[in-house]
């Protein structure tokens with residue numbers, strides 16, 4: 001009789017052939033046997049389903065099986081769930097169930113549905129023993145979760161009908177939710193789109209990030225100026241699950257000693273310093289039309305001794321024990337609001353290490369439970385670095401392997417390099433992360449030693465292979481020999497990864513030929529690849545623009561098809577000349593514009609006509625993105641209108657210029673730009689001579705949920721960065737996908753959008769990336785820097801006080817006139833104005849315009865983040881999807 005059979009039933013250990021798995025992805029008990037790793041896993045067979053079931057202790061199995069079938073399948077059951085949550089979970093009465101309570105209860109009802117699939121997905125992944133992807137990003141700009149959950153699960157209609165019977169409109173309930181705004185802009189939203197695609201495509205994948213108490217600040221516009229207000233978003237967040245049992249103590253500061261054993265092997269010991277506790281919070285990530293539900297794990301910081309340091313507390317040192325607690329909590333308190341700017345703040349480096357160390361501990365712990373040999377680590381784990389922010393993960397894994405696990409340097413380093421991939425998102429020098437050696441020495445002394453060793457071995461290799469190029473060593477050294485010495489994080493990321501990618505073709509070419517040129521020479525061209533960004537059509541078409549999605553569905557065989565394979569959009573091109581389709585298309589755009597006009601009226605008080613051309617630029621405010629050029633163009637338009645007779649003005653195509661975006665709080669020039677836009681708006685919008693011919697709107701606090709209203713309403717959107725500066729841009733894709741055209745420079749993904757949709761469907765202008773260096777040189781050293789006469793008139797208007805105190809805008813004018821015009825506004829201004837005129841003319845021909853819009857949407861299939869994720873999976877991660885079972889009683893089958 002085995003020892004197992006002797007146990008009383010209630011204490012019986014689970015079957016030894018099936019692992020116990022939970023959402024934490026942990027397996028138990030140790031030493032279980034499992035199927036061999038397989039490259040392609042096509043789903044559970046009947047036997048394997050039994051395997052998962054068998055992992056549930058016998059005395060729990062019946063209850064477990066009943067639970068699997070729970071959740072709501074129809075309107076009545078949904079309503080019952082909502083009422084139950086209001087009356088029990090929320091401890092309120094239906095008698096006073098307001099929209100807040102209805103939102104909470106609806107979310108809880110959907111959350112219950114998600115949790116079941118979430119658990120199953122983790123069980124499935126662990127049972128299959130498949131390789132997982134870990135996406136490390138300091139930013140996840142998720143936006144709202146409820147609408148997304150409803151649509152991805154496929155039960156929005158049920159909820160809509162149920163809520164309606166309870167007296168609510170589903171839109172009102174959805175809009176109760178506070179955006180999860182744990183990101184600045186493009187990089188953070190890309191991470192969110194990637195999570196959606198990873199789950200929708202059934203890839204075993206986890207995101208790892210920080211659970212900031214404050215996300216990106218809320219922007220208020222007061223007297224035309226940006227004012228920042230903290231974004232405390234965690235009041236009620238039904239989408240996160242605290243895992244108080246999943247904690248890791250993270251070490252900072254301290255010192256390093258070394259010991260040598262009998263065999264002469266030296267081991268480093270990092271001792272002393274300070275401990276901060278990382279606590280896991282998990283967020284379920286549902287896939288679209290699949291039960292697969294992945295996990296986003298966000299770490300929150302706490303004092304490691306629990307609530308207080310009891311010793312200090314008991315000694316009466318109450319204040320200092322509270323101070324310790326606050327210092328620990330500060331680490332995950334706030335998202336840095338800089339986008340594309342590195343400020344070198346100690347707390348930021350602390351955030352990075354805290355998050356990276358906790359995540360790696362978690363990943364390594366999960367791997368160790370499989371009892372595999374260390375060399376198999378890269379077969380089980382792929383880690384993607386979202387920019388250089390998580391680069392310390394490379395050093396941390398090397399430290400774990402050599403200091404804690406006793407591996408040789410070379411074996412460890414091979415594992416590290418095979419595990420990591422690094423995505424670069426910028427070529428702007430001010431955004432490339434560097435940390436001073438002194439700060440590293442203080443905060444992470446052992447990591448600095450390891451970085452020095454990585455650099456030493458790397459430089460030795462370079463010296464061996466390129467003995468003639470003596471300068472090469474200082475050019476590529478991870479340590480910059482400046483005063484003070486700096487650690488170059490991008491170089492560390494390249495050296496520690498097996499693949500480095502840019503995010504659009506031009507950008508990938510630029511990094512290969514400029515900032516990382518030497519590394520291409522050293523490692524060869526195969527290490528440097530391009531993966532052009534993409535966006536999830538579930539959020540950016542189906543959710544943001546339900547009417548257009550429904551119309552497209554009529555030509556593509558239903559939403560579940562084109563939303564899973566966006567190339568099917570090409571079918572709508574067959575209907576481009578179908579009058580009924582075109583009419584419906586135009587009506588939808590008008591309705592979306594009306595929705596935005598209503599929003600503008602409510603939030604700004606300004607009335608705009610939905611018949612006008614809506615011209616939109618919404619994105620972070622930055623000189624390289626050139627919102628200043630846009631507003632100079634608006635001023636030009638205003639001056640032209642003012643010079644016309646009333647009769648002439650009546651014939652002008654009315655335009656609404658819409659801006660939105662946040663400036664980093666310390667970015668003075670960006671704040672000046674916001675101020676100028678608002679000042680121009682208050683003059684133009686109140687000028688009775690102008691009327692509807694021109695309106696200028698600044699929408700406060702641009703975020704994901706506002707983007708969902710703004711983007712579908714655009715006729716033309718502006719993507720007008722100085723050529724070579726915008727790595728990709730992703731809103732360009734969102735606008736075109738929603739039936740808007742774009743005016744843009746030959747930069748980032750604009751170039752590939754042009755390739756896909758055709759030159760005749762995009763308004764390109766301006767100098768090319770290859771000309772930028774010469775133009776800048778000319779500004780600095782040339783004698784004859786003449787600025788365009790139209791721009792000169794714009795400056796004269798600003799400086800004569802037309803838009804308020806001229807001195808307020810001196811800096812912006814001087815940047816162009818006196819300080820070398822680094823972003824080449826004057827060089828591109830003329831061509832920008834000409835192209836805007838072309839936009840007006842084209843819009844006047846509505847028939848042709850609608851043709852351009854339909855054709856463009858039809859050709860946007862390439863820009864799905866699904867395509868993008870499949871490229872990462874194939875070229876960088878070497879992971880395969882793990883399809884869910886189709887016959888295990890899961891309520892919904894995969895489409």
Ligand code: 26Q
Nearest residue numbers: 186187339340341342425503726727728729730
């Ligand atoms: C760095 C150091 C210290 C503090 C903050 C930062 C920091 C934070 C955010 C640096 C950069 C960012 C964000 C960058 C970003 O959003 N880049 C955008 O990434 C998109 C996705 O690839 C591209 O489409 C955009 O072109 C790129 O600007």
